[in-house]
Amino acid sequence: MHKLEVVNLRVAVGGREILKGVNLSVSSGEVVVVMGPNGSGKSTLFQTIAGNPKYEVLDGDILLDGQSIKELAPEERFAKGIFVGFQSPVAVPEVRFAFLLQAMANVRMGKKLTDPNPQVLAQAQKIAAELGLRPDVFNRGVGAGFSGGEFKRAEVLQALLLKPAFVILDEPDSGLDIDGIAAVGNAITKLASSGSGVLLSTHYARVLRFIKPTRVYVMVDGRVALEGDETVIKRIEELGYQGYFKELQNFGELTSSK
Numbered sequence: 611m612h613k614l615e616v617v618n619l620r621v622a623v624g625g626r627e628i629l630k631g632v633n634l635s636v637s638s639g640e641v642v643v644v645m646g647p648n649g650s651g652k653s654t655l656f657q658t659i660a661g662n663p664k665y666e667v668l669d670g671d672i673l674l675d676g677q678s679i680k681e682l683a684p685e686e687r688f689a690k691g692i693f694v695g696f697q698s699p700v701a702v703p704e705v706r707f708a709f710l711l712q713a714m715a716n717v718r719m720g721k722k723l724t725d726p727n728p729q730v731l732a733q734a735q736k737i738a739a740e741l742g743l744r745p746d747v748f749n750r751g752v753g754a755g756f757s758g759g760e761f762k763r764a765e766v767l768q769a770l771l772l773k774p775a776f777v778i779l780d781e782p783d784s785g786l787d788i789d790g791i792a793a794v795g796n797a798i799t800k801l802a803s804s805g806s807g808v809l810l811s812t813h814y815a816r817v818l819r820f821i822k823p824t825r826v827y828v829m830v831d832g833r834v835a836l837e838g839d840e841t842v843i844k845r846i847e848e849l850g851y852q853g854y855f856k857e858l859q860n861f862g863e864l865t866s867s868k
């Protein structure tokens with residue numbers, strides 16, 4: 611059993627404080643959802659967990675099984691089992707997608723980056739078929755001309771292939787067609803059942819048809835304003851953020867920060 615904890619995390623980007631003391635956690639087998647209005651800091655949180663050096667940690671910590679990882683390089687975090695899929699993944703057209711998958715699997719297996727690993731590629735092709743991802747993507751550069759939906763499926767494919775301890779996905783359901791949402795949603799459930807801890811952000815309740823969140827955090831202006839279960843997602847979809855916060859304030863249930 612593993613636990614990833616974000617503790618009183620304050621982060622600045624471009625000289626501006628964006629995260630103002632975030633606390634949350636995800637453990638093996640959990641599906642934890644982060645929601646929040648545009649600009650509330652969800653992507654900043656995920657970039658910081660990934661170790662993007664543009665995001666300056668001012669205070670607080672990120673703990674993996676109680677040990678701080680905030681000084682580790684992104685590849686060291688990955689080697690420890692933290693996989694982060696971004697909202698707008700970066701294309702690296704000069705690297706073949708098949709090569710990337712093989713290299714990532716080799717890193718996880720402690721092999722040399724360039725070692726041939728045909729089992730991994732065979733497994734990747736099987737997963738691609740389940741996700742509805744065209745097989746020709748393997749011979750294309752990473753993200754080269756990928757559609758939005760192909761990008762998202764390609765990221766989930768990497769997670770399913772590598773089965774990391776933690777899978778962190780920024781809006782995995784955005785830009786997907788109905789079949790894509792089902793494929794990605796079911797893949798997330800599968801990842802959690804096979805023991806990964808999943809942390810994802812979304813703007814929509816539609817993912818609930820395919821995933822059952824363990825916990826839901828709502829971020830507002832760089833803080834976790836509230837924590838709940840899937841009913842939070844449903845109420846936000848019905849009332850919008852402002853309407854939902856108003857309803858909670860009327861019942862005295864909204865805290866300004868947690």
Ligand SMILES: Nc1ncnc2c1ncn2[C@@H]1O[C@H](COP(=O)(O)OP(=O)(O)OP(=O)(O)O)[C@@H](O)[C@H]1O
Binds near residue numbers: 623648650653697
């Ligand atoms: N590199 C940057 N330079 C300056 N400001 C930034 C940078 N990255 C993020 N921000 C600002 O940080 C705030 C939080 O952005 P972030 O992308 O984390 O929000 P979000 O909750 O993921 O939003 P969305 O739901 O729209 O994706 C925004 O005001 C954004 O403009």
